[in-house]
Amino acid sequence: MKKYALITGASGGIGKSFARQLAQRGYHVILIARSEAKLQALAESIRLIYNVEAISLPLDLSVDNAAVLIKEWCDKLSIAPAILINNAGYGLWGNFPVLNLEELVNMHRLNTEAVIRITHALLPLLGENERSYILNVSSTAAFQAVPTLGVYAASKAFILSFSRALRYELKGTGVSVSCLCPGPTDTGFAKRAGLEALADLAQKFNMSPDDVAAAGLKGLFKGKAEIVPGLFNKISAAVVRHAPKKLIERAAAGLYKP
Ligand SMILES: NC(=O)c1ccc[n+]([C@@H]2O[C@H](COP(=O)([O-])OP(=O)(O)OC[C@H]3O[C@@H](n4cnc5c(N)ncnc54)[C@H](OP(=O)(O)O)[C@@H]3O)[C@@H](O)[C@H]2O)c1
Secondary structure, X not given: OOOEEEEEOOXXXXXXXXXXXHHHOOOEEEEEEOOHHHHHHHHHHHHHHHOOOEEEEXXXXXXXXXXXXXXXXXXXOOOOXXXXXXXXXXXXXXXHHHOOHHHHHHHHHHHHHHHHHHHHHHHHHHOOOOOEEEEEEOOHXXXXXXXXXXXXXXXXXXXXXHHHHHHHHOOOOOEEEEEEOOOXXXXXXXXXXXXXXXXXXXXXXXXXXXXXXXXXXXXXXXXXXXXXXXHHHHHXXXXXXXXXXXXXXXXXXXXXXX
16 A cells, blocks of 8 residues: 655645655655645655655645545545644734734634644544554644743644544554644744744754654654654753743743744
């Protein structure tokens, strides 16, 4: 049986790295995001370099029927992905009352609702494989409340909690669920979130998307529940876990001050 990996947000920094590294491991890749030209260029280079199938499916995942369309499309082509990576997502930075409501709701829809819908739609197909994997991309922001990134951080906390619960429910079914919690990573994320003012600071802590994706895939194939890539992120996650919430929130508010 041919092995397919379906990656959302495949046109972005971390998504591209997932796609290339899975192709290198011999997986055929299905690439989903909105930017058709970027997906096509990536698919073409993957086909050339790794000699696997690379299919692009341009789609806005924040619309209600996106998951249904993906499932219908997989059925039509008789593809049952062995790996699902729910990676598409973005953040919005700023004080809650001044952020645009529609943008906030749209971000929340992509970061959480799309993950619920896609996972629900594709679980039967993942189950057709002897062994299959779901990797949900959360963030170290999932471990704490982050003033000025409140809705984003809460959406990532949702992903972490949902992933852990689903992992438990699916024990013994052959479908393994892991959650990747990256810290600052050198992608288009900060620009999209409006966090460019912190670019210099981020530079000091940024990981490369290749390293983040490599850590994610290593953890996924080992069947880990939570994957925090990089030593700095591991240390800060441990500090956040043990320090008083009030203190951590004050520190975050200082760091992300508008
Ligand atoms: N970079 C960081 O510092 C960092 C830290 C922690 C967690 N993360 C998480 O890592 C994941 C990947 O982000 P990244 O860092 O690689 O950022 P990125 O380069 O901005 O990539 C974001 C991806 O999401 C896709 N996307 C956005 N809106 C979409 C929509 N409505 N429908 C379909 N696809 C959509 C984008 O493609 P299109 O625009 O073409 O649709 C792009 O492929 C996200 O979930 C993010 O929250 C990032």
